[in-house]
Amino acid sequence: MAPNRQIAQRTCVACRKVKAKRELLRLVRTPEGNIEIDTTGKKAGRGAYLCRELECWKTGLKGDRLERALRCTISLDKREQLAQQAEERLRGNG
């Protein structure tokens, strides 16, 4: 593998920091209108990125940041669900 490949960078929708894509977790709005955490980073649909830090998920799931990034509305239930999933995932990564 070539070591000098350009590293894809994305902006966290919560803290607005630009980081390497792999340092962020992707959220995707699927063509069916569902919102899920995309662990592969390759799912089709409109995506938004958040740091692998709970603080950013809490911030991101508050207000309309994510809704704007994904251009859809996100129900309270869905937000809670995503927060839980993120927490599990972030804990899993140590």
Ligand SMILES: [Zn+2]
């Ligand atoms: Zn962040």
